[in-house]
Amino acid sequence: MIEFRGIGKRYGDRPGRRRIDALQDVSLRIERGETVAVLGPNGAGKSTLLGIALGFLHPSAGTVSIDGMSPRRYRRKRGAAWLPERFTLPAAWPVLEALTALARLEGPSAALTPRAASDTREPGTEPRASAEHTRGSVAAVGQAADTRSREADERGNAADARDPRADPRELAPGEQAPGEQTPAGRAAGEQAAGEHAPSERAAGEHTGRSYPRERWPHARVGGADARERARAALERFGLAAHAGRAIGSLSRGLLQRVGLAQTMLAAHAVAVLDEPTEGLDPAGRLLFREMAAELRAAGTTLIVASHDLPELDRIADRAILLHAGRVREVFALEAPAARMSWILRLAAPHPSLTQLFPDARRLDVDTHWSVTCDNARDLSHRLAALVAAGAIIVEVISSAPTLEERVREALGAPQSSGRKDA
Amino acid sequence: MSAFAMIPLTLRALRQRFLLLFAFAGAFLLAAFSARALSGAGDHVELDRIFELGGPTLGAAYIVIGWLVGRFPLLVTLVLLAGVFSHDRHTGTARILLARPVSPVALHGVRFLALTFTAFLLAALLLPLFDFVMLGRWAGPATFVLIAANVIAYGGLIALLSSLTRADAWIALLLTILAITWNALRTVGMLDALPPGGRQFVTLILPPHGSLLALEAAFGNLEPIPWNAFTDVCIYGASMLALGLFLFHRSEH
Numbered sequence: 001m002i003e004f005r006g007i008g009k010r011y012g013d014r015p016g017r018r019r020i021d022a023l024q025d026v027s028l029r030i031e032r033g034e035t036v037a038v039l040g041p042n043g044a045g046k047s048t049l050l051g052i053a054l055g056f057l058h059p060s061a062g063t064v065s066i067d068g069m070s071p072r073r074y075r076r077k078r079g080a081a082w083l084p085e086r087f088t089l090p091a092a093w094p095v096l097e098a099l100t101a102l103a104r105l106e107g108p109s110a111a112l113t114p115r116a117a118s119d120t121r122e123p124g125t126e127p128r129a130s131a132e133h134t135r136g137s138v139a140a141v142g143q144a145a146d147t148r149s150r151e152a153d154e155r156g157n158a159a160d161a162r163d164p165r166a167d168p169r170e171l172a173p174g175e176q177a178p179g180e181q182t183p184a185g186r187a188a189g190e191q192a193a194g195e196h197a198p199s200e201r202a203a204g205e206h207t208g209r210s211y212p213r214e215r216w217p218h219a220r221v222g223g224a225d226a227r228e229r230a231r232a233a234l235e236r237f238g239l240a241a242h243a244g245r246a247i248g249s250l251s252r253g254l255l256q257r258v259g260l261a262q263t264m265l266a267a268h269a270v271a272v273l274d275e276p277t278e279g280l281d282p283a284g285r286l287l288f289r290e291m292a293a294e295l296r297a298a299g300t301t302l303i304v305a306s307h308d309l310p311e312l313d314r315i316a317d318r319a320i321l322l323h324a325g326r327v328r329e330v331f332a333l334e335a336p337a338a339r340m341s342w343i344l345r346l347a348a349p350h351p352s353l354t355q356l357f358p359d360a361r362r363l364d365v366d367t368h369w370s371v372t373c374d375n376a377r378d379l380s381h382r383l384a385a386l387v388a389a390g391a392i393i394v395e396v397i398s399s400a401p402t403l404e405e406r407v408r409e410a411l412g413a414p415q416s417s418g419r420k421d422a
Numbered sequence: 423m424s425a426f427a428m429i430p431l432t433l434r435a436l437r438q439r440f441l442l443l444f445a446f447a448g449a450f451l452l453a454a455f456s457a458r459a460l461s462g463a464g465d466h467v468e469l470d471r472i473f474e475l476g477g478p479t480l481g482a483a484y485i486v487i488g489w490l491v492g493r494f495p496l497l498v499t500l501v502l503l504a505g506v507f508s509h510d511r512h513t514g515t516a517r518i519l520l521a522r523p524v525s526p527v528a529l530h531g532v533r534f535l536a537l538t539f540t541a542f543l544l545a546a547l548l549l550p551l552f553d554f555v556m557l558g559r560w561a562g563p564a565t566f567v568l569i570a571a572n573v574i575a576y577g578g579l580i581a582l583l584s585s586l587t588r589a590d591a592w593i594a595l596l597l598t599i600l601a602i603t604w605n606a607l608r609t610v611g612m613l614d615a616l617p618p619g620g621r622q623f624v625t626l627i628l629p630p631h632g633s634l635l636a637l638e639a640a641f642g643n644l645e646p647i648p649w650n651a652f653t654d655v656c657i658y659g660a661s662m663l664a665l666g667l668f669l670f671h672r673s674e675h
Contacts, residue, residue, distance in 0.1 A: 051517075054517075078523055082517060084517055097430070262518065
């Protein structure tokens with residue numbers, strides 16, 4: 001658990017310098033295994049908060065603790081995954097050598113696998129969205145395990161490949177996921193992810209990738225082991241062909257992939273990522289999504305700061321909106337599988353719709369309906385029955401507001417005219 | 423210790439500085455060989471002969487070169503250790519390294535030792551070679567003691583400054599010039615008017631130029647090594663390093 005109590009951070013607190021209050025009175029509690037997004041405009045204090053979270057920066061006021069320890073002590077004892085904004089390493093370092101050396105630094109505590117082994121959470125339950133600042137209802141996040149459904153699983157297979165928890169290697173060439181996926185597929189993907197709950201499968205296993213976390217523990221990290229680990233990380237992020245190149249010769253996107261790869265050299269209980277998708281191409285974003293899903297499955301506490309709101313909407317349990325150094329809003333993000341309001345678009349009007357969805361509300365035309373269900377599992381059952389009755393479903397979208405819309409509303413910015421699918 | 427894993431990469435990142443130092447050393451050796459060739463036969467360079475051939479300009483040039491090569495341990499230390507702590511902090515590499523479960527003191531202490539040892543090796547290769555070409559003989563193990571003293575004193579100073587500022591090597595150079603001046607003034611008694619406490623404090627803070635001069639004199643005159651002077655230098659360097667590591671550990675990254 002990471003706890004911020006009354007954190008303030010002031011820069012330029014010396015005579016003759018302009019004072020900037022980067023953070024003021026920030027109090028937060030981040031539960032173990034929770035994925036928290038930190039967002040806000042430029043200069044809102046996101047990077048400062050992340051720097052303080054791991055003890056790289058000293059707060060001017062307040063205290064931070066990770067599992068009851070000061071961040072510095074925690075880092076020293078257990079280490080953490082850290083991706084800075086605009087990641088870089090010395091230009092002359094060859095990629096593989098750099099990652100090998102970093103893997104060696106992980107040392108024996110690489111064995112401190114987050115919670116895959118020591119998870120005290122009940123299987124199928126998710127971290128609580130705690131919150132001195134949480135406004136409104138606390139969402140039941142990530143109820144994938146509860147809403148598993150074979151039918152939906154089958155139905156969602158096509159879209160599953162686009163799900164954050166699916167393997168991007170299965171994407172057909174040219175197929176792009178972000179923003180295109182339908183909530184039905186997303187919900188089914190959530191359900192599929194539920195099959196891979198941390199209590200049931202080892203971290204990394206669900207992707208089918210050779211991510212030998214279970215092979216690392218308990219032994220001191222020798223050169224060969226570290227090199228193997230570095231190679232695995234490079235391969236995982238599509239960097240095998242660039243292993244011999246110098247850091248300085250890499251493009252921004254490749255460098256960012258190296259940054260992500262170095263966070264996965266060991267299993268840490270805490271991961272703090274600043275702008276992880278910056279400069280990444282679509283394939284890189286899919287790899288990041290897979291990584292985030294894996295960290296989540298392993299029970300890692302993940303803090304991500306980003307301007308990429310759709311991405312954060314996909315991966316986070318909670319989003320903290322910072323504005324001018326203060327917590328402006330905390331959003332509990334509803335997992336797609338738990339969403340209750342949906343919009344259906346049929347190819348043609350069908351009488352069974354109102355029988356299967358008694359509270360269905362007709363929108364502008366006979367083929368557009370707003371429906372409510374208990375959850376995605378319930379939705380899938382009813383959709384299956386509707387299809388069996390001969391209806392052709394053209395589109396299913398969530399009618400819940402996106403994170404972007406909620407942030408715009410919180411900041412008082414005008415809403416965009418066209419709403420994208422969830 | 424896993425901190426040793428970073429040594430090859432640390433040295434690799436300094437590739438350009440090594441090239442610069444080798445070029446510098448090459449220029450010194452070229453000068454030494456040319457002086458040997460100019461001064462004709464014999465097992466050492468005759469400065470009188472150089473003066474006869476090229477007048478005071480050439481003679482002065484070789485004296486300056488000789489003086490500069492004596493500062494090579496200082497130069498190599500400044501060049502190699504510049505930014506030893508501050509560079510990583512400035513580029514963000516420090517955070518990437520220190521996110522790992524490793525002691526910052528061990529990590530940066532090992533880096534400091536690796537760089538000072540490399541600086542010692544480079545100077546220990548050049549200086550005896552230069553002596554051999556110019557003087558026709560090896561000056562003995564005092565050479566290594568003199569080199570070690572320079573590397574320890576200025577390495578420690580740069581470590582302390584690097585925990586505070588990015589301009590570490592430049593400030594170290596400035597302090598070195600100040601120390602030379604201060605020591606000269608103190609030796610001739612021009613600082614006697616100052617309060618003794620203040621005078622001693624400044625002498626303590628500045629690089630131990632008096633002790634380094636004592637070592638240099640012993641080296642030049644082929645006298646026994648003044649170990650008390652060497653001990654003073656070691657205490658100064660170790661104190662600066664310890665303070666630097668402490669401040670670096672405490673500071674933001």
